[in-house]
Amino acid sequence: MTRIIAGGAGSLTLRVPKSGTRPTSDRVREALFSSLQSRGLVDDTSVADLYAGTGALGLEAASRGAVEVVLVDRAPAAATACRENARAVQQRVKGVRIDVFAQPVLGFLRGTVRTFDLVFIDPPYDVAETEITEVLETLTPKLTPDAVVVVERSKRSPEPTWPAGLEPFSKRSYGETVAWEAVVAAG
Structure with a gap:
């Protein structure tokens, strides 16, 4: 069972497609959001x-104070x-804007003019x-000056290749999952 952990929609059970998704576990989301919120990185943000997949990461942010959330997944069952x-x-x-885009991530990024304060990248492990x-x-040109990017992968995956403009600052392991965080590089 996947649910929203805390905030205005806390304890809400999320619909999960029968196959094709790997929702971030409650334990990982709780630890991740505890860290993000303690640094003031969730309230009043565009995410x-x-x-x-299920939208669990973005919707957790919406529940905890983000004002705008975009969910992107090309799989029809995931988008539904x-x-x-x-x-x-x-x-x-109330008041949070949530938009869902049923399209490939790269297509969305190439076509959007939106900017983001917090971005979760949690692709299938393959x-x-x-x-x-x-x-x-x-993504990098679409980030606000203090934006944070979180990439979630299998612990067997290599560290992402960070482009110019993003500086990694944290790596946390949670069982089989590892989350890397990067921030927009100063000047």
């Missing part, structure tokens, strides 16, 4: 959840789950590292 989960969160958290690198390169 992108790329390879969203994201839409249903977004509606459920919006019933509990997504090639070259695609992650291209996503990071395409």
Whole structure:
């Protein structure tokens, strides 16, 4: 069972497609968001959840104070789950804008003019590292000056190749999962 951990939609159970997604565990999301919130990185932010699956990461941010959330996943079942989960969160958290895009992540990034303060990149483990690198390169110009990017992968995956403009500052392991964090490089 996947659920929202805390905030206005806390304890809400999320719809999960029967196959094709690997939702971030409650334990990992709780630890990740505890760290992000302690640094003031969630309230009043614009968030992108790329390879969203159920939308759990972006919707957790919405529940905890983000004002705008974008969920992107090309799989039809995942996009449907994201839409249903977004509606459920919006019933509990008034005023948050949540948009779902059923398209490939790179296509979304190339076509959007939005900017983001916090971005979660949690692709299926079989997504090639070259695609992650291209996503990071395409994303970087769409980040606000103090933005944070979180990349979640298997602990067997190499560290992402960070493009110019992003500086890694944290790596945390949670069982089989590792989360790397990077911040927009100063000047």
